Amino acid sequence: MDKLWLIIKREYINKVRNRTFVIMTFVSPLIFIGVILLIGWLTSVNNSDVKRVTILDDTTQGYDLLFEETDDYQYNKLENVTLDNALAMSGKNDDYGLVHITQNEDGQVQVMMYSDDSPSLSYITSIEERISKKATEDNLIEQGVDLNTLESSRVDTTVALQTYSGVVNSKASSWVKIALGGASGYLLMMFIIIYGNMVMRSVIEEKTNRIIEIIVSSVKPIYLMLGKITGTSLAGITQFAIWVILGFVLIVAGSAIFGVEAFQNPANQDMVAQAQNTDEMQLILNDIMQLPLATMISCFFIYFIGGYFLYAAIYTAIGAAVDSETDTQQFMLPVILPLILSIYVGFFSVIDNPNGTIAVIFSYIPLTSPIVMLMRIPFGEVTWWQLGLSILILYCSIILVAYLAAKIYRIGILMYGKKTNWKDLYKWLKY
Known part of the structure; x- marks a missing residue:
């Protein structure tokens, strides 16, 4: 031993x-x-870049008004321009992308984003949510629904978590x-x-x-x-x-x-x-x-x-x-x-x-x-x-x-x- x-x-x-x-x-x-600090610094540098996006709204519903400039995104809104010309202008300006909004014969809103980069999922989701919300509200107005009444009737429910012994989670x-x-x-x-x-x-x-x-x-x-x-x-x-x-x-x-x-x-x-x-x-x-x-x-x-x-x-x-x-x-x-x-x-x-x-x-x-x-x-x-x-x-x-x-x-x-x-x-x- x-x-x-x-x-x-x-x-x-x-x-x-x-x-x-x-x-x-x-x-x-x-x-x-050092790696943690480097990742944090690189992420902050990456997020500090301002992305410029061109908006071409071929509808009469004013969807382009939904896009407001932020610290991360700037918008160039075009009017009375064909899609080909808009694509040429956006590519020449080296934009992050071009968002084209149209309506089909059934009145359904269609959105196409042109970009050589891979737009983040969060940004794509934000576009979908904004346009979907406005399109829904427009349909409700056409059907005679009062949006103020609808909004005041909305109930938000939050689920609180608690154990059987009374501990809140x-x-x-x-x-x-x-x-x-x-x-x-x-x-x-x-x-x-x-x-x-x-x-x-x-x-x-x-x-x-x-x-x-x-x-x-x-x-x-x-x-x-x-x-x-x-x-x-x-x-x-x-x-x-x-x-x-x-x-x-x-x-x-x-x-x-x-x-x-x-x-x-x-x-x-x-x-x-x-x-x-x-x-x-x-x-x-x-x-x-x-x-x-x-x-x-x-x-x-x-x-x-x-x-x-x-x-x-x-x-x-x-x-x-x-x-x-x-x-x-x-x-x-x-x-x-x-x-x-x-x-x-x-x-x-x-x-x-x-x-x-x-x-x-x-x-x-x-x-x-x-x-x-x-x-x-x-x-x-x-x-x-x-x-x-x-x-x-x-x-x-x-x-x-x-x-x-x-x-x-x-x-x-x-x-x-x-x-x-x-x-x-x-x-x-x-x-």
């Missing part, structure tokens, strides 16, 4: 002292925050849960892949340098494998903790220097302003506070450790079975596939029905439970016995997978010059 701790200490120190590890630990948060509560659950699951998947590959490369490097032959002569392969996995996991947790601290400091500092707007997407500012005006932001904050945050945080670390150890054992066995990183490609699909499947199940099943059969089953399967269960927890519909059973199955599976991986590891770590295949792995498991 003393040798195991020595191996863990050696692996941990070697990882945290590695130049690449140190650089990525402290540079990655800077890159991440916002309309965006589901999106908050989806965002937090999806972020947790995706983050865990990325950590498993990154640190699992780190363990695998470490095993391949020591095997290639023949250092492993010296180490194995004094340490049992099972201790060496567990030491590598544990040491790398501790280095990963250290790196993650530094990222969280640095990320928080950089966001606070960036908000103070550049302003909070630098971290916001300008496309969402209208939505944020509307939410603030209607106290929706306060309800969203209440939704976040009502989430099982303590359970989410504790389960993230429990499933991070469990999921990492499970997959790291598989990565270690693969690293021991091959002589180079190129040879690992034939074994990687069965490892990556459950992780990808977990994400798809999470977004297409858990979000729609957290207690559905598919969501529940995949939250028990060890290879998928770390991600799927983390995506179920924010919805607050996971009972304590489901959580306990999922964790128990996961950690029992770690013992089984580690035992099988150790059988491959103790043989493959000393094998050189032969390309390993699935048949060889099956033989090694029987030794």
Whole structure:
């Protein structure tokens, strides 16, 4: 057991002292925050461009009056001009587009927009809504309907959300849960892949340098494998903790220097302003506070450790079975596939029905439970016995997978010059 701790200490120190590890630990948060600032700046620059649109209204209903200039759009309204001439003028002026409004024989309004660019869906929708509203009002007037009476009779209904215990929720509560659950699951998947590959490369490097032959002569392969996995996991947790601290400091500092707007997407500012005006932001904050945050945080670390150890054992066995990183490609699909499947199940099943059969089953399967269960927890519909059973199955599976991986590891770590295949792995498991 003393040798195991020595191996863990050696692996941990070697990882945290590695130049690449140190650089990525402290540079990655800077890159991440820099990308956020760059995206915000590029979006603001993109939205600052004023688009000029030509309007040709061939009807007598005055639809061109619906288009008023804004900070983003300027309009050039043409009269008594043919469509061909309007297209020529619009193209010559390098306009964003030309909107042509006509009426067919049945009196139906038809709108065609000419543009070499791809107009945004929101802009097209706004045109459709404006013209549809006016055309509807014109039809009602022709039928003798008083629009003032109709408008005064309109009743707007707002659905308020509240739990049986009396807690008021916002309309965006589901999106908050989806965002937090999806972020947790995706983050865990990325950590498993990154640190699992780190363990695998470490095993391949020591095997290639023949250092492993010296180490194995004094340490049992099972201790060496567990030491590598544990040491790398501790280095990963250290790196993650530094990222969280640095990320928080950089966001606070960036908000103070550049302003909070630098971290916001300008496309969402209208939505944020509307939410603030209607106290929706306060309800969203209440939704976040009502989430099982303590359970989410504790389960993230429990499933991070469990999921990492499970997959790291598989990565270690693969690293021991091959002589180079190129040879690992034939074994990687069965490892990556459950992780990808977990994400798809999470977004297409858990979000729609957290207690559905598919969501529940995949939250028990060890290879998928770390991600799927983390995506179920924010919805607050996971009972304590489901959580306990999922964790128990996961950690029992770690013992089984580690035992099988150790059988491959103790043989493959000393094998050189032969390309390993699935048949060889099956033989090694029987030794």
